[in-house]
Amino acid sequence: MFEAVELGRQESKATFKTKERQIRGELLKIQRQLREAGRPVVIIVAGVEGGGKGELMNRLNKWLDTRGLQTHAFWDDTDEERERPGHWRFWRCLPPRGEIAMMFGAWYHDPITRRVLDQISEAELDQEMLRINQLEQMLIGDGVLIVKIWLHLSRGVQPKRLKKRLKAPKPAPIRRREKKLAARYDVFVDVAERVIRLTDTMESQWHVIEADDKRYRDLTAGQVLLSVLQAALQEHRRGDRRAVIHHLAAPVGTDNDASVLDRLDLSLALDPDEYRKQLSFYQRRLNELAWSAYDQKHSLVAVLEGWDAAGKGGTIRRLTAAVDARLYRVISIGAPTDEELAHHYLWRFWRHLPRAGYMTIYDRSWYGRVLVERVEELAEPFEWMRAYREINNFEEQLTEHGVMVAKFWIHISQDEQLARFRARESIAWKQYKISDEDWRNRGKWDTYVQAVNNVIEHTSTANAPWTLIAGNDKKYARIQVLKTLCERLEASVGSGTMEV
């Protein structure tokens, strides 16, 4: 989930100056409009220790009109607060109509902290998330706009930040707790992922922002805030009080939009000898592991996604060549059947889930909803936006049942794709593989890149991670997929060693 916001995006001082002026003007304008409309706003800023929640709050305080704007931190609970139900402290701080309340961590801080420090169980965390959803649903029903911002720092950057911060004056107990949380970065990130996933609801969405560069962080947060508030105001003007306001802020882009795909080294390749050697090794290994998985009743769901002509089909053939045909099924996802169209889009995938001990390989998958259907505008924004959540819930049910979920995106460069398209056209028996549609899709390359990035951002979870494969060299790509599958299966069936 967080890989997609570990791209090292930055903003120069000069751009920042220009953009800041613009955002600030727009924010003041929308603040005034919301005040007139009598809509209260709750801005929640949460995130990893050292992410700069305080700095961002200060910046927003500077940008916005401080009349009708309150900032609330929930450091230690007072006697007064401890003696009342947990949410009492938040009710004290709720903004009246037309005003804005900014909250550090709000109702998220405490459950996350307690889970990270192992003071509550996962079920208890989930229970608290159910309660948070109820609270937010109630507020939203009453007309409150909730904007939730999560600041993420990559692992390497955190210690540097914290070192600086520990010099700042702060109460000793707070400092101790912050240190403890920072020491558990990995656990913290896992818990955060779960919390975000469970509370990223139809009515109130999370916005995860890369916080390594302060200027990028603040500008992006400002843009998120702006676009959510603008969308909400538009809804408000339509005037259907019964319609739940969907904070349909489309993912916010910046000029220097980097992508997770850029981080792949497309020059990676294997020479034919090495390829043959590794192929035979991993195929043999995969076959063994498939039988072990069968014995132990572990199932596998593999998802192959990637550009047209990225080599998904060839890769799948190398997989299936390895595994006993009784143990797997390949499901190629094309246009849905009539029957499939008459159901929820996930229905066609639930149908084919493997029994215990078997594997299903999906050649394209449910991610079509947030890739092709999004880009081709076959699904409405509110449909594909909520699909991230639906997909996460779906995959969580698989992994909690013990099904291993392996997802691959095979990436190739635009040039490589062109070369492969041309080759297909010139080889008679490959001509069926290329159509006008492929050429059309190619025209939307950048939109697809954005969509892939959002997919990684929202759906790469600890239990069902995405593996990005450098695919310009087909041989290299195939081995990577085989190897990853072997590793995942190995971890699951927990047997044998693996050496080339």
Next chain:
Amino acid sequence: MFEAVELGRQESKATFKTKERQIRGELLKIQRQLREAGRPVVIIVAGVEGGGKGELMNRLNKWLDTRGLQTHAFWDDTDEERERPGHWRFWRCLPPRGEIAMMFGAWYHDPITRRVLDQISEAELDQEMLRINQLEQMLIGDGVLIVKIWLHLSRGVQPKRLKKRLKAPKPAPIRRREKKLAARYDVFVDVAERVIRLTDTMESQWHVIEADDKRYRDLTAGQVLLSVLQAALQEHRRGDRRAVIHHLAAPVGTDNDASVLDRLDLSLALDPDEYRKQLSFYQRRLNELAWSAYDQKHSLVAVLEGWDAAGKGGTIRRLTAAVDARLYRVISIGAPTDEELAHHYLWRFWRHLPRAGYMTIYDRSWYGRVLVERVEELAEPFEWMRAYREINNFEEQLTEHGVMVAKFWIHISQDEQLARFRARESIAWKQYKISDEDWRNRGKWDTYVQAVNNVIEHTSTANAPWTLIAGNDKKYARIQVLKTLCERLEASVGSGTMEV
């Protein structure tokens, strides 16, 4: 929650015949319309053992057009099902667009059973409810209409029903489980209450139906189904795909509408001597208990509701006369202040929550939302309907924090109210207590009765139950309130004995 559907309502054979013909015609019509609109429907029938889920399903099967109608039971999971994630079995049964699926218990049966048999913890139950909410939200987002019916049997009726049923042919393991569940009636009802409360969401509401009389049960279920589907169809025709469909089925009434209030014996009274004796006893006792509660840091929230002139004020004065003035606050709820109006309606009640060890007595309360605001049409139906849920969540937070919640409805007859109004008009120093509004409210007596009934139905929970007080005799009523408070406090601070 279930008291309000333990009224012994019945339907005669003749009325049943007439109404059945009508409902059936309407159901067939709406089924056709929904088919044309391409909206799938899921009807979930759940409830206590012996409630007649099967009989109702059979009846619905008879009423509806069986083309495009499937019935699904989830008795024992098959191998096929066990080897896949828990929800797989339900996905198999989801109806395609335009068709109807009726499900026995659906996704509710298994978690409820497992919790009743103590196989999962409360947190795990809640976790499953979170997942159910996600599932239903996803289906509803996709256009599925979900109608959830809960059949309730009162404690006394169940054994009779089960005896009959155990003679019916059925697999032995099922029979054993049903017996086990029936033996735990009280636990079952508590778990059911929690499940209903947590999954009675904005998008998909529960309808609890009294199942003691089969004709009443089936007619009411038919009417519920009809009104939910009609409301949904109306929404559908408005055509805003983004609006979440609220199943705004107003509570369904029947001709023989009984009320929980009818069960009170209004002739109950105390003679003056006995009253004085008991008053002095309970006041002394309440004073002791208030101090014990203070010592042990137990808080109390008492809610006094009732008809105009029911004697709330006089009762409260008898309470406060007993307790040290430092320990309580009385909050009289009149028209909200400007500041209160600028917040969620619950905000004004959160403000006054007592600290640990103290008590707050609310003279009228948050129930105004679902009583006066509903009847006077100051709140829109979708607002007061969701308020039951909001109030339950609010009170759950109180009780989970250890705050005791005691709620009283003081009931008087219409004649008694008239007599009291007249008396007020004739006594100079009481004239301020009677206004035109009181006379107006009186005209809406029946509507209020319906509203009170729905309040009990939705908000009388195991932890925050309603106590209905027969109030025609003021003395009797005051003693009942004092006594109930003493008993509740006693259970909470767990000290001393109580004898008159």
